[in-house]
Amino acid sequence: MMIAALLLAAGRGERFGAPEPKQYALLLGRPVLRVAAEALLAGGHVQALQPVCAAGEEVRITAMLEGLPHLPPVTGGATRQASVKAGLAALAALNPSAVLVHDAARPVIPAGTIPALLAALEHRAGAIPAQPVSDTLKRGEAGVIGETVPRAGLFRAQTPQAFRFETLRAAHEAASAEATDDAQLLEWIGESVALVPGHESNVKITFPEDLARVESTLQPRLLPRIGTGFDVHRLVPGRPLILCGVTIPHELGLDGHSDADVGIHALCDAIYGALAEGDIGRHFPPSQMKWRDADSAQFLVHAMERVRARGGMLVNADVTLICEQPKIGPHAAAMIARLAEIMGVEARRVGVKATTTERLGFPGRGEGIACQAAVSLMVPD
Ligand SMILES: Nc1ccn([C@@H]2O[C@H](COP(=O)(O)OP(=O)(O)OP(=O)(O)O)[C@@H](O)[C@H]2O)c(=O)n1
Numbered sequence: 001m002m003i004a005a006l007l008l009a010a011g012r013g014e015r016f017g018a019p020e021p022k023q024y025a026l027l028l029g030r031p032v033l034r035v036a037a038e039a040l041l042a043g044g045h046v047q048a049l050q051p052v053c054a055a056g057e058e059v060r061i062t063a064m065l066e067g068l069p070h071l072p073p074v075t076g077g078a079t080r081q082a083s084v085k086a087g088l089a090a091l092a093a094l095n096p097s098a099v100l101v102h103d104a105a106r107p108v109i110p111a112g113t114i115p116a117l118l119a120a121l122e123h124r125a126g127a128i129p130a131q132p133v134s135d136t137l138k139r140g141e142a143g144v145i146g147e148t149v150p151r152a153g154l155f156r157a158q159t160p161q162a163f164r165f166e167t168l169r170a171a172h173e174a175a176s177a178e179a180t181d182d183a184q185l186l187e188w189i190g191e192s193v194a195l196v197p198g199h200e201s202n203v204k205i206t207f208p209e210d211l212a213r214v215e216s217t218l219q220p221r222l223l224p225r226i227g228t229g230f231d232v233h234r235l236v237p238g239r240p241l242i243l244c245g246v247t248i249p250h251e252l253g254l255d256g257h258s259d260a261d262v263g264i265h266a267l268c269d270a271i272y273g274a275l276a277e278g279d280i281g282r283h284f285p286p287s288q289m290k291w292r293d294a295d296s297a298q299f300l301v302h303a304m305e306r307v308r309a310r311g312g313m314l315v316n317a318d319v320t321l322i323c324e325q326p327k328i329g330p331h332a333a334a335m336i337a338r339l340a341e342i343m344g345v346e347a348r349r350v351g352v353k354a355t356t357t358e359r360l361g362f363p364g365r366g367e368g369i370a371c372q373a374a375v376s377l378m379v380p381d
Pocket residue numbers: 008009010011012013014015016021023052076077078079080081083102103104105106204205206
């Protein structure tokens with residue numbers, strides 16, 4: 001059983017009111033008609049995809065569908081019905097047993113829709129997805145209600161609509177009036193058309209706000225993620241003291257395999273922790289000579305690259321240095337600016353502060369500096 005599909009993209013989109021037809025508008029960066037084509041092909045039911053476009057748009061449509069299997073676009077007509085008829089004529093040579101007729105302006109086809117339509121075709125000549133009407137219906141004129149229309153048994157028709165190919169062709173040949181969908185043409189020739197459950201997400205982009213609505217439903221859900229990091233390095237003579245990317249004049253410096261920037265190390269661990277991607281030692285093992293005396297800024301750049309690769313963003317970072325000396329306050333602004341620069345974020349997203357341990361323990365005795373950091377990210381789930 002060969003199943004073909006028509007992708008109807010010959011409309012002008014007048015109600016959408018943009019200079020270009022709505023099927024060319026970008027939905028999260030991709031043309032609406034491409035997203036609709038991918039939805040039709042998903043699941044592997046369709047063996048032949050026939051785009052129908054306005055005259056002269058063939059090259060543009062082909063570029064928008066690049067990489068997807070499809071037949072050469074054919075020219076549609078002045079009405080949707082005429083466009084369907086042109087598409088059916090182009091498919092005739094393939095003699096498919098069934099055809100799905102789909103609006104390129106409907107980018108979302110819920111997963112179960114096409115299988116449900118094809119199953120219904122075993123018993124009926126046609127099947128459409130439809131949603132029961134849930135609002136009270138009024139017929140109105142000149143801004144005044146004329147009457148309330150009983151909504152019982154009323155449905156909103158969606159696409160793709162599925163038909164036995166020869167029956168739909170015969171229905172189009174027999175049509176003597178304009179129908180707003182293909183199911184109506186079957187009704188006119190006395191064929192029975194099944195209703196299968198439609199879905200709210202199957203929106204026909206008609207007005208500009210429809211595009212924003214579909215975009216928000218397709219947008220990946222961002223969730224907050226929290227991470228903490230902690231690090232300690234020993235203070236020794238003969239090393240520079242580098243804290244949060246800033247070199248501080250001091251008689252001692254931090255010892256370590258890299259430049260021993262305890263602030264950046266704790267911050268990296270907080271970021272990797274928030275992503276559940278291990279710690280700095282996993283990404284930059286101290287056993288590797290290439291990280292000897294390395295500038296820790298590159299570790300922080302890598303951690304932020306991981307955030308961005310996951311489609312996430314840093315909400316804020318909070319860094320606390322724990323030491324008796326040197327005093328951090330005079331350097332905090334420079335540290336904030338440098339961390340923000342390395343991370344590629346605004347300075348208002350970064351905080352650097354310090355505390356002592358009341359002369360207790362190794363920081364209190366000046367043997368080393370500790371740092372604890374916390375970050376908050378927003379990352380697609
Ligand atoms: N002559 C036409 C008219 C419409 N369509 C397609 O049929 C689908 C549904 O039609 P509709 O939403 O009415 O689209 P437009 O006719 O483009 O919109 P408008 O009525 O606002 O101009 C759309 O994918 C549209 O491109 C088509 O292929 N050929």
